[in-house]
Amino acid sequence: MRxxxxxxxxxxxxxxxIRNALKEHPDRFLVVEKEIFHQDFILDITEEEQPDILLLHDYYLSSNKETTEEREKSWLSIFSRLRETYDNDIRFVFLCERETQDPFLSELVSRNVLDIFNSNAIDKQQLVDQLxxxxxxxxxxxFVDRKDMKTRNVRLSQEELIEELSDEEDTDTGSIEHVNDKPTKQVSKEAFSVINEDEFNVPIKEKVIIQERLIGAIFIGVAGVESATGSTHLSLLLANFLSKKGLRVAVLEANKSEDFFEIEYAYEGGRGYTSEESKFVIEGITHYKSVKGMNIADIVHLYDFIILDIGSIEKTVFFEEFYRSHISIVTAHxxxxxxxSLLKFLQKHHEKEHQxxxxxxxxxxxxxxxxxxKETGLSIYSxxxxxxxxxxxxDTDHLLEEMLQGYIPKKKRQVATSSKWIYAGVAVLVISLITSSLFFFR
Structure with a gap:
């Protein structure tokens, strides 16, 4: 059964x-197309997809929590709520970079998280074999202190616990681990520090950059393969689409076109209008004019989505932000x-992860x-x-909904919908009361 x-x-x-590694076992795993890219969406998308296995990463998954302590509390809350809802129907796999003695990992085990990989370099074959x-x-x-091992709240039956402790004693006296009564060679600790084709590495430097720049909001980078491909227009379409869903949205002019000055001028009616402000708001969307010298970290926690209007990628200094964005969109003729021009662009940047x-x-x-x-092998949208x-x-809303699938929180849409019904219900109730009063005092 898959x-x-x-x-x-x-x-x-x-x-x-990870997706490709699991796809090598099509009879055992079905990796759903939708993915989760923010901690806030875990509960909603898990409810929607009903997975048997939920694989998460400690650092790379974006979160609104700024400190390590806040982030850990959020993780523990999420796991507890998932356990309450699904009991043991979901198997959790947690990837991280933490010391084996880290108390947080012990807390995860107490919530029946029985697949934890805590190394910077993880053997993908070992990951698949374990699953x-x-x-x-x-x-x-x-990951559990031996003194606390018997008191931990691990939700295993007594027979399973005895079996597992028995296996652990076997591994303590030798280098062989018994799985289903078949001895297999245990992977040594040194194997995790070697980078080869069978291991994937989480670069620590990149992890820090992503924590500093991307945690707190989902970033959408919109860049054109050349000038006048419509990146600014698409950025505004995306901003309006997301804003109408009740999400907090900002658009940053990450290019030198100064189009946002013209947009503000036209919106204010022209006639010599000038402004020294670095930002303005239209339809609930905050527009940041010319982001030169701006510290994005100062606003990253103010919005749900931040859209980088990069323009022609060959003429910007923000190309690294484009590569690191959660969603990277390229406009072309x-x-x-x-x-x-598109094919040359993709060839020039072939070393980047552009699939x-x-x-x-x-x-x-x-x-x-x-x-x-056919020529690019990528997702193409008209x-x-x-x-x-x-x-x-x-038609545009339908297209953008498809492009952003997996990034938009279902909860916010439901709240907006339920609010409409509440208002409608209140309106009907008020009208009924007025009608009844008029009839009574007639």
Missing amino acids: QRVLLSVGNKELSLI LEKPRYSNVSK GSEWRRK SWKIVVPFADSLTLHDLK LPSHPDPYQGQA
Whole structure:
């Protein structure tokens, strides 16, 4: 029987490696297409996808929690709520970079998290092999203080606990671990420090950068392969779409075009309007003009989504932010004589992890989409004609919903919907009371 696996890693490269490794066992694992990229969405998307295995990463998954203590409390709360809802129906796999003696890992074990990988370099074959077997306490007993081992709230039956402790004693006296009565060689600690094709590495430097720049908001980087491909227009469409869902959204002008000055000027009615402010608000969307010298870390916790309007990627100093964004979108022309610009762009940046990039081509027909998808192997989208980016449009909304699948919190949409019904109910009640009063005093 195949197990549904939901990835909640937060890093495109690691996610792809794990996904491909699990896909090598199609009879055992079904990795769902949707992924979780923010800690706030775990409960909603888990409810929607109903996985058998939920694989998470401690650092790479974005969170609104600023300190380590707050983040750990959030993790423990999430695991507790999932256990209350699904009991032991979901198997948790936790990837992190922590010391074996870290008390937090012991707390995870107490919540029946029996698959913990705490090394910077993880043997992907060992990860897969462990998931092919049933969850075993012996895999995580090293994270629990032996003095506390018998008092930990591990939700195993007494027979399973005895079996696991027995296996642990076996591994203490030799280098052989017994799995299903078949001896297998135990992976030595040194194996985790060696980087080769069978291991994936989480770069510590990149982890720090992502923590500083991306935790708190989901970043969308919008860049064009050349000038005038519509990156600013698409950025505003995305901002309006997300804002209409009740999300806090900011758009940053991460280029030198100064288009935002013109947008503000037009919005204020022209006639010589000037402003020294670095930002302005239209339709609930905060627009930051010319981000030069701006510290993004100062605003990262103020918004649910931050959209970087990078413009032509060849003319910006923000290309690293584009690569590190949770969602990377490339705009390009679809005409045959300009299509080569996209192919040259992808070839030039082939060393980057671009399999998850989304390519948007304004007004492209189905034949163009088919050809580009065949040539690039990437997700290609045709942006329909949409003159006013601050007005909703059904076909555009459908497209953006598809592009952002897995990033939009379901809870916020439900709250908005339920609010409408509440208001409607109150209105009906008020009208009924007024009608009854008029009838009574007639």
